Amino acid sequence: MSITTRAALKAQFKTGAIPTSQDFFNLIDSTLVRRDDAFFGKWAAGTCYYEGDVVIYNNALYTCVPAGDKPCGCEGKEGGTADKSKGHCAVDNPEIDCTNWKMLDIDASDEDWEIVRNEDKVPIIMYAKVFGKIGMGTEDPKARVHIHVDEVKGDFLFSPDNAQTPEFVIQQTGDGVQSLSEKLADNKAVFTTNTQGFLFTTTVPPVPAEGEENVPKEAAAIKPVFITTPDAGAAVGVGTTAPEAAVDIQNQPGARLLLNPVQAVVPQAVWMHKGEYGQQTYLSTALDGSASAFTTNAPDGFYFRKGLEEGKNYLKNIAKPGAETLLSIKPDGRVGVGTETPVTNVEITKDNSAGAFLFCLDNTNPGFSIINNRPNNEKRNYLLLGADNDWGALLTDASKGFVFRKGGEYGNGNEIEINQGDDLVTISNEGKTIVGGLTPEGFDLNVKGKSRSFGHYLDTDVRKVTNQAKLGTVLDKVRKLNPITFNFNQRANCPGKETQIGFLPHQVEEFFPELVNTDSDGTQTLAYANMVAILTKAIQEQQDTITTLQKRLDALEGK
Template identity: 20%
Template sequence: MQSMAISDRNTLKRRFTDGKYLSQQDFATLIESTVNRRTDQFYGNWEKGRAYREKDVVIHEKQLWIRRGGDCICSEQEPNQDPTHWEVFPDDGDWTIYSDRQVMWAEVFDRVGVGVGGDSAPKEPQARLDVRKQREDAQQSLATETDPPSTLLKAAPGRWLVFPQGSTQTQTTLIHYSDAIKAVQPDQEQQKPTNIPLSSISYLINGLSTQSATWCTDASNGFRFCQGITQAQEDKVLPLRPEDGEAMLVVQPRSIPPLPPSRGTETSSTHRHLGSLGLNTAAPQAVVDLSDPARGSLLFLPNSAASPTLYLLGPDNVADVPYMSLGVTAQETSLISNATGGFGFYRGENYTAEPPLPAPSPDTVLLKVRQGEQSSRPQVGIGTDAPAARLDIDDQNVQVQVQILPEDAKGEANPAISLYQKFGETSTAELTAAIATRAEATVSGWQTSAERGFVFQQMSPATGQFTACQEEAEPPGESNLLQGRTHLAIREQGFVGIGTDNPHAQLEIIGDGGKGQFLFHVETQPQPRFSICTPNLADSTQTFALATQIAQAVLSTDTVGGFQFMAPSIPSLYGEADADDLDNGRQLVTISPEGRGRMGIGRPPRDYALDVQGTVQARAVYADTNADQVREVKPLFSTLWKLQNLSPVTFEWNADVAPGETGVPEAATSPPSERSADMSNEAGAEPDPWLDPETLPHQAEPEAAEANAAPSPDQQIGLLAHQVAEHFPQVVKTASDGSQSVAYPSLVPVLVQAINELNHKHHKDVRQLETQIEQQANRIALLAIVIGAWAAIAFLKLLF
């Protein structure tokens, strides 16, 4: 038969107050755990008028009294006044009581045992004080949340030994039997399952010697020190358990693999144990785990790390817990953090014992390593806690700053090196210089806000270094950057000077020895302008300029000869002749400032706006004869007879003909012998503008061999200028050198007028012929009428 379990009062209270359904076993435990006056013959405090039987026990005046033999009586006198019926509970001589000193002393010889006995331990005490909680006495109902209400769990017993036998120092030992066994369900008793122990015993030994104080345990979770729950009433303290409260200090063991062999030692097959210390945490996650819920944690040698590591963790009441990790491996030492502010190294003040220490400030920053606010790329600041570049060096003492790979507003790094100079304590940093480039670019860029821009000079050969500035116009302490020979200067307005440190244009190049200068976009000119200036003997300059405006580009010069475009007269520019000599070459194009401007192609221009030594090919040539461009407009008459005096010829160009010579045989220039007699109606009078084409003279037909000969590729067809000038001087231009030229497009109106004259003559002749035909028709019609009338009369006469 299964023995009834006995539970203490607090356990019974929990059974009846936790809201669970009570079983038959629960009520049996309740009955077994209470005192039954009839069965146990213990009535508590003595009561007057109650009936007591033999061997009934009561409490009176802090002593136990037992009823003497005899019948049941109704006690009317107090036990200490009724020796007939009551006597003091027998004394076994184990204790001596000193009531005046409130002391009770054990009279035993060596050892005292409370609850002595057990399953395997000896029956006698094994220490000066051996307190045992036996399994039978500890049986209680502890149904877990996951088990049915009828499931029982035996409470684990234990022992407490003070000065155990065999100890060599002051020692106490606590033993906890944790081999609790789950009870069997009532409906499963016939199956008789095998009971499986949950675990074995654990112990705690506390020892003290002259050398050390020792705590030793084999509990799996080690040592735990808690801050208990504050209670104002004693009855609420008794139900508390050792694990109730907040963990303040925890020392836990952890098993590690055996060490590998070293220095000739053999490998151990047993695992070793190391301690883990947890402060303010019940489950340390490292060899040393120091936690503060409000400020964070420190983990030294965390369990999850395979190498020596130190963790600093922020409080876990935020979404992303900030942390810092310091680790060491055979390859590297790593420092890792997810803090948005990165890593900061600050210069501290003098240490004082009065807390708190001063917080770091931007003025005390030494080094800052962080992740960019707009990007995930690293930033390093030296002397600043807010780096704006991948490397930002700020020396606030001398107020200079250097940035390598500065970032823009989007966090993108610009491939640049920036130098800043600060002026005054309250002024902002001004960009002194910057070197920039991009991976996809083909050039590098320089930027500056310095008053004098960029200057590239050769240092003084005497010192080889920059010296302190001595000019009063420059700020004191500034390096004199104008002490050497200037090779290149980039001024603040964007002007670049080569050979000069004071350029007056966007680009100014001055040659050595004053040979001349090049200027691009002169400062005084509003349009983009490129100028070349050459000094002459009159202590003045001659300028060639190329400029552009909104609607046009402009070439200008103040030279007398204007512009000349020439080609070298030798095959190679690097031959023996001086190719740099501008006079040594062949003229291609010449633009002269004479008049309104003249251009010569292949020769200097004469009296023509365009003078071409060669042929001209174009799709169309237009003459500006708009009504608003001409005056004294008169009709053109009598062109047909004049054209009869012109002799078209074939010819070839003669490059060797001197100006003024014609190079044409005289026979080709004279008209036919009969031409002069037919040109006019009478001497001194203009011929009729509407001449009969039949009266016009004709040239003789060429010989058959000459007509069939193939023309030369250089052969040209045209009119002789001096012959055209006799009849049409308007289309012939005589230059200053005596040469004559014919404006062939101007002969087109002459041909048009000649065609009109022929057309007029043709229409006149057609009208005369039509008149003659009409007159002849009228005559024939009249004759036909007369003949018809005569025939009719004759016929009538025959009839009548």
């Protein structure tokens, strides 16, 4: 046998010379692989091998060379047809059984094959250096390596004919040809398919056990990741093979998240929850050219909560995280700040706080109410501001009524502290009005300071008085009154430099106690307007005296 290199063979047939019979002998010898070799894969103990059989053991190829003096071990087996003179029943591996096995020596002198040996010069790897196409299961390979498997109607193509970059293609034939291509191009890993999409699973269908019939079986439950390209664009399904959005996540039976649904015309995210009896609720967030929109059909509306869990603990308690509701929006439009159950259109409150604010538009007339919880939170009082068609109304059930104060400068909490400043006007719950910060006792209107009007009338309508009686003699008492001039001091809210004319109430009280009022703190006040009646009576008495004297004078003069 003469082995000639591939290059030398090509040269013999390219020179134009007519090949001799020896040239053809060299060609046959150089290209012939021992036709009686039989490759049996990995060596297996107890298998009957014959001369020329090839196996793999410990990363090396061995060929069977039976010594002929050992029985094959097939005695007593039904249907045994082994030729004991040539067969060898392997018991020891080829490395030990050197009598019946020898390492396969492949001639690599033509440089078509490369043999890699270990430190002991033992060949461990052999690979082809020069090749065209290899077809397995097909006589018409369409790639460097083309494997066709009839059982699965599939083809595996390593480096297809038209490939421009490293590429691997899987094809399956049926109603049509479906394919999956994996390649490297433009610094990217490129996956291409004409199927419905890409399915990534965490489990695989069960493989038949040894001796079982290879029939389809139901795969174990999986949570797939599916990538597809419908007409509306790319879609990824997590936990579903029928995504309805760019990303459709359905990990839990009752929880679903869709990012940019296929029918959406603006950026949109939809959260869906399937509750008891299959009832579905959703939350949609969308952004268009003019506004961001939040939409839900949840029966309790919207809750905005502040998480009370630390970040590292949140996922552990994600089913029932600690949270405080800051804002709630109910399906009927009511808004609660600090509460999930607002009782008016807008309610602002806080747990264990001083009170609440209520804005109400549901009644006939609009109203704004401030609620004070009181320290014990048992009895509340309110201040209500509202308006009807005729009046602007200010109402309260506070125990003392209303007070208007002049507050301190902005800052230091003055703008939110009501218990500060100077009283300007007070209206008691009895209707008594105080201007200037005096006490309301004894008077329905109490003014600390100067009062001005362009007309002042006292209502003494006959229908409103009883026990009418004529005023007695007053002239002698009037003569004893002490009119004085004076100036107010700092205790009065009047200019101190203005000289006043009047009476001291305690001096008047001795003669006319009906004109003097004494408060609980001892302050005395005088009803100056009522003195008109006294002075009128005094003038009348003087006129009677004058008339009497005039008559006497006329009589003396003889008139």
